[in-house]
Amino acid sequence: MTPGPIISIRGLEVGALSRHGMLRPLRGIDLDLPHAATTGLVGESGCGKSMTARALLNITPSPMRITAGSITLDDGKTPPVDLAALDPDGAPMRAIRGRRLAMIFQEPMTAFSPVHTIGNQIAEMLLIHEKLDKRAARERSIEMLDLVGMPNARQRFDAHPFNLSGGMRQRAMIAMALACKPEVLVADEPTTALDVTIQAQILELLQRLQQELGMTVLLITHDLGVVARTTSRVAVMYLGQVVEETTTESLFDNPKHPYTQGLLGSVPRLGSRRGRRERLPAMRGSVPPALAELPGCAFHPRCPKAVAGLCDVVKPRMAEVAPGHRARCLLYPEVLAASAALEAA
Amino acid sequence: MWGFILRRLVWMVPTLIVISIISFIIIQLPPGDYLSSYIARLEALGTTVDQATIDALRLRYGLDDPIWVQYFKWLGNIIFNGNFGYSFEWRLPVSQLIVERLPTTFLVATCSLLFAWSVALPIGIFSAVKQYSWGDYVFTVLGFLGLGIPNFMLALTFLYVSNRYFGLSIGGLFSPNYINAPWSLDKFIDLLSHLWIPVVIVGTAGTAGLIRITRANVLDELRKPYVETARAKGLHPMLLILKYPVRIALNPFVSSMGFILPGMISGEVIVSIVLNLPTTGPLLYAALLSQDTYLAGAFVLMLAVLTVIGVLISDILLAWLDPRIRLS
Numbered sequence: 001m002t003p004g005p006i007i008s009i010r011g012l013e014v015g016a017l018s019r020h021g022m023l024r025p026l027r028g029i030d031l032d033l034p035h036a037a038t039t040g041l042v043g044e045s046g047c048g049k050s051m052t053a054r055a056l057l058n059i060t061p062s063p064m065r066i067t068a069g070s071i072t073l074d075d076g077k078t079p080p081v082d083l084a085a086l087d088p089d090g091a092p093m094r095a096i097r098g099r100r101l102a103m104i105f106q107e108p109m110t111a112f113s114p115v116h117t118i119g120n121q122i123a124e125m126l127l128i129h130e131k132l133d134k135r136a137a138r139e140r141s142i143e144m145l146d147l148v149g150m151p152n153a154r155q156r157f158d159a160h161p162f163n164l165s166g167g168m169r170q171r172a173m174i175a176m177a178l179a180c181k182p183e184v185l186v187a188d189e190p191t192t193a194l195d196v197t198i199q200a201q202i203l204e205l206l207q208r209l210q211q212e213l214g215m216t217v218l219l220i221t222h223d224l225g226v227v228a229r230t231t232s233r234v235a236v237m238y239l240g241q242v243v244e245e246t247t248t249e250s251l252f253d254n255p256k257h258p259y260t261q262g263l264l265g266s267v268p269r270l271g272s273r274r275g276r277r278e279r280l281p282a283m284r285g286s287v288p289p290a291l292a293e294l295p296g297c298a299f300h301p302r303c304p305k306a307v308a309g310l311c312d313v314v315k316p317r318m319a320e321v322a323p324g325h326r327a328r329c330l331l332y333p334e335v336l337a338a339s340a341a342l343e344a345a
Numbered sequence: 346m347w348g349f350i351l352r353r354l355v356w357m358v359p360t361l362i363v364i365s366i367i368s369f370i371i372i373q374l375p376p377g378d379y380l381s382s383y384i385a386r387l388e389a390l391g392t393t394v395d396q397a398t399i400d401a402l403r404l405r406y407g408l409d410d411p412i413w414v415q416y417f418k419w420l421g422n423i424i425f426n427g428n429f430g431y432s433f434e435w436r437l438p439v440s441q442l443i444v445e446r447l448p449t450t451f452l453v454a455t456c457s458l459l460f461a462w463s464v465a466l467p468i469g470i471f472s473a474v475k476q477y478s479w480g481d482y483v484f485t486v487l488g489f490l491g492l493g494i495p496n497f498m499l500a501l502t503f504l505y506v507s508n509r510y511f512g513l514s515i516g517g518l519f520s521p522n523y524i525n526a527p528w529s530l531d532k533f534i535d536l537l538s539h540l541w542i543p544v545v546i547v548g549t550a551g552t553a554g555l556i557r558i559t560r561a562n563v564l565d566e567l568r569k570p571y572v573e574t575a576r577a578k579g580l581h582p583m584l585l586i587l588k589y590p591v592r593i594a595l596n597p598f599v600s601s602m603g604f605i606l607p608g609m610i611s612g613e614v615i616v617s618i619v620l621n622l623p624t625t626g627p628l629l630y631a632a633l634l635s636q637d638t639y640l641a642g643a644f645v646l647m648l649a650v651l652t653v654i655g656v657l658i659s660d661i662l663l664a665w666l667d668p669r670i671r672l673s
């Protein structure tokens with residue numbers, strides 16, 4: 001028996017009322033994170049990747065809150081918990097956050113407090129969750145720094161973030177996130193702020209730790225090359241929804257959704273005449289703001305394959321369009337059937 | 346850290362020398378000197394002063410020496426004898442005048458500061474954390490009222506209300522029968538019963554501003570990514586706010602400490618006059634009005650020196666609080 005997904009998100013919505021109307025950054029996310037594997041989450045800027053990550057830890061930035069849906073955390077051993085139903089500041093949620101679910105942020109400089117040592121900030125994790133005394137927490141933190149390949153871990157424990165290079169800071173961030181050996185790690189663009197050579201090292205480190213610790217990882221990135229190298233499954237997001245979800249292989253070999261096809265088409269490729277990277281024509285336009293309310297398929301104003309009278313009317317549902325390959329596009333009869341049934345209901 | 350402090354201490358020496366020169370120039374700026382105005386006064390009263398006395402006095406005060414000799418005498422007297430000169434107006438040594446008033450001055454100032462901080466900090470933090478809540482609005486309105494009402498108004502209102510409706514006289518720091526009495530428990534209680542009024546009046550003035558600054562600083566910090574990181578750890582929200590944003594939001598306060606120390610001596614002149622407090626503020630005010638040069642000069646020097654010391658203290662505190670300063 002293969003164990004079920006450790007995280008399953010269903011119909012997750014996040015929103016807040018603003019002066020200009022209802023902001024809806026997440027509009028019904030369905031996403032499974034299979035146990036001990038790396039899942040990629042991709043999409044253009046503003047599609048809601050970071051918000052999904054924050055919702056998963058139940059730390060949506062105020063006034064944003066989870067307004068619908070569920071996030072089930074189920075390790076197959078302890079009773080499943082619906083994180084979306086927990087009070088974000090309550091003790092049960094806080095006991096899970098950091099201990100069972102941890103997060104790595106994009107900007108390791110600003111994601112650390114500038115006036116506390118990194119050791120202090122790593123050990124805090126252990127002081128909160130494992131009730132270790134200061135000494136034991138210090139030793140464990142130094143072990144963690146060692147584990148993430150921090151040279152001179154013992155001395156670096158007392159270093160401040162501004163004393164470390166970008167790559168070292170991100171290693172410290174990883175050490176902090178992994179201090180309590182979480183089951184699920186969310187990494188929100190962990191390498192975007194780093195130099196290219198450092199990026200590769202950090203990704204390699206994450207991959208190694210994922211395997212050694214048997215962690216489930218949600219890797220958020222803009223970089224489809226990173227997705228291809230490090231993930232086994234991928235979800236593609238557009239305007240607060242997942243529009244395509246399958247294995248990494250299937251996605252790259254046979255993208256079903258016109259948006260994914262556009263994303264893959266705008267990946268920089270090697271081999272242009274001057275031998276340097278060149279962007280193929282990117283998709284026109286960008287993700288609409290979280291305020292936008294569009295009839296029909298959210299992608300239709302930008303979709304090269306949009307069918308007038310259908311795509312701007314019927315809201316597509318997610319459906320399996322090939323074995324193990326789900327998409328949200330009305331060009332596929334399975335989707336059309338599921339969506340029409342919904343309209344009728 | 347010690348190197349840093351030592352460096353700062355060494356730098357204080359030239360700064361203080363320059364300050365003493367400038368202070369001396371300032372007190373010498375008015376035309377004439379205090380002896381000639383003294384003689385002018387006596388003559389206005391019809392007393393004639395014979396030339397021999399004048400010459401004796403001029404000699405005694407060294408008024409015919411070159412200006413730099415006078416400067417060194419003045420400074421030498423201060424450094425080696427603690428002698429700041431003689432108050433023309435009060436006919437008392439300047440140092441005695443000031444020293445008499447220092448304890449009460451620091452008492453009122455310290456209590457007011459403590460009062461202002463202990464009220465402003467929690468409210469400022471609350472207003473930032475619960476931005477745009479009812480509580481925030483209420484405190485904002487109260488804060489602006491506090492900023493808008495002049496202190497002396499508040500002092501006068503207090504005096505009027507307590508006198509009119511409670512028949513109390515609340516001026517000064519002691520009841521008349523305790524002013525010259527030796528210290529006792531009763532005198533202490535009497536002091537407390539008088540002290541809270543200037544403390545509240547002077548304190549509220551500071552409170553309003555402090556609330557606004559605390560709120561703005563904490564709000565700034567709350568938006569920083571490290572707050573989200575700390576949240577993602579599962580830290581208790583209250584502990585989180587105190588450990589990270591509040592801690593960092595306090596740094597700007599520390600850097601303004603340099604001006605708190607001199608402010609204690611010169612601050613709240615009008616309230617002190619209205620409430621008839623035996624503090625240095627009214628003394629400074631009077632010295633400036635009557636051109637009581639040596640008294641005024643002592644104040645100028647003291648304020649400048651206290652500023653330098655205050656800045657030093659705040660730099661040390663800041664370096665201690667903020668490793669980015671200490672270690673770079």
Ligand SMILES: Nc1ncnc2c1ncn2[C@@H]1O[C@H](COP(=O)(O)OP(=O)(O)OP(=O)(O)O)[C@@H](O)[C@H]1O
Nearest residue numbers: 023025044045046047048049050051052061289290
């Ligand atoms: N605190 C907030 N208040 C209002 N709107 C927000 C807030 N945070 C995010 N949004 C909006 O929610 C939407 C999704 O934002 P999110 O940061 O999740 O995008 P993203 O996919 O992570 O983009 P990027 O690739 O640029 O990081 C955007 O339209 C954004 O403007």
Ligand code: SF4
Nearest residue numbers: 297300303311329330
């Ligand atoms: S449903 Fe229509 S508009 Fe939406 S992606 Fe498919 S073809 Fe394009």
Ligand SMILES: [Mg+2]
Nearest residue numbers: 049050051188
């Ligand atoms: Mg993001």
